[in-house]
Amino acid sequence: MKQELTVFLQKLNAINETLTYNVKLPSSNAEVTFKFLNTEQFNRILGTVAISDKTGESFNEVMVTVLEENILDKTISVKDLSILDYTKIVLETRKTCLTDNFNLLFTEFEIEEQQLSRAYANVSLSEHLQKHEDVVAVTDINVVSGELKATVSMPSIRVHTEFDSVVKNNKDENTSVTIKNFFIKEVAKYVTDLYLDELAVSLIDVPARERIEVINSLPATLVNEIVKNIELMKQPLNRLLSVAVTSKTINNESVSFMKELPLNSVLFNF
């Protein structure tokens, strides 16, 4: 490599170290600092749009790797952060490193149903994030049904991705019924501990497939209680991703409705 290029890249790297942004985590209120994305990382994120379901890295896998590269405090493991923290970081990264404005596309159904005159709505990410500055994570909840007790926790992005990949990569006929059961998969993600009398089982380090099997064998009464609490736990996440959009119909009337921000490469494609 040319000497002047080496010096330039070193200097550029030094500048990159000083270009940072902070994100306040909803789970701990702690502030974590990240370096700005560089072009190569941006292209890697955009590249996940072309990845099929069963091959290559998903958006979340690539995003976690990029955030691990950019986080200044290397003692923090990004993949072990909750999906609520991760979602906030992704939205802040999009807003700070790219632009504040995001064009949220309407679906064909929405355009037809609402008779919209435009295919997208402009969303100010800074306004949206400021509005939800107070979003905090719900702490772990213990759910009891008879002699059984379960702890419901917000899953980490690592667990979330692992469960998703189990569903995508499943070819095992025996467990296909279980795996295809999206409902059970979602429940299993949130249950971290089970208690029966004196017996306590931690599911945190148990592989996703086995966790799904365990949840599948729980009594329906307990699963129903768990689901109710998962809904409660998901509320901050839903708030963070839901945005009220206003648009005009073809008759020039204003129409407002809620939409969800996409947590994938579409968010970075502008």
Add this chain to the structure above:
Amino acid sequence: MFKYFQHIEIFDKQIKITEITVKELKVLLKYLLSITTAHNIVIDAFTELFLQKTDLSREDIDSFNFIEFFLLLFHLKCIGSSSVIKVETTVNDKKASFNLNIKTFIERLNAIDVKELVLQDRLKNGIVVEYTLPSIKEVFEHDVHNLPCCFIKSISMPDTETIHVKHFTSNEKKLIYNSLPIHIALAIKARANQVVNYFNEINFLDYLWEDSVNLLFNFNKTNLILLIKLLFNDNLLTLLENQFMLARHGNMSIDYIENCTPGEYVFYIEFLNRALNPKKTSTGNQFDDEM
């Protein structure tokens, strides 16, 4: 050797240019057969041809941006043979033929104010980016994601010597572009897009009566390849066949034919045609348009 030459001007550069020969055209046609898959080899072949046919140095040619490359190519085509190319196409399911005048292409490109396109941006963190137009090789080498990196002429940062990116290899340019903070890279991309959009508007055939027939001068590789192939659209097999006919019926040596210019060669073919078929009128060859 005593040769016919002309002086041409490409953006204030005076260039002495001589005619190409049938032999050189033959070699060029062989290269053009593989232009879609091996465009770098074809561009290298053009560089070698320019070295032989002009008083430019390799350094001069390598520093040419893609507009200058095409201007030189257009001039080379005009001086060695006809400035008019007959093209046949299908418009609304009907066959149509028209004459393309390369001289209008030259006028079109000469009218571009390059200085208006290559500016300088002062970006955040004291980074200053100076822009240039990419070479034809760079346009072919880079994919859409990395194309903006070949628009960078130099980058300077506070307390660092200005780095002149222009002479770096493609990989070195990519490395720099990929290491830039994304907001700087996006500013460069926006500037590059501005230039790309300017060229996307240029249609060499906009003087024609038919809107659906166009020949765009944009960064699309397929379009640029089409433009090069259009300039040298002679059929290699026909050329070899005609050489044989001239040697057999015209008693001309292959050596003599190969040292003719493509323009002279067309004349001889026409004369041979008339000699062999005295009752038939002109075959409507390219040289009729010139006479």
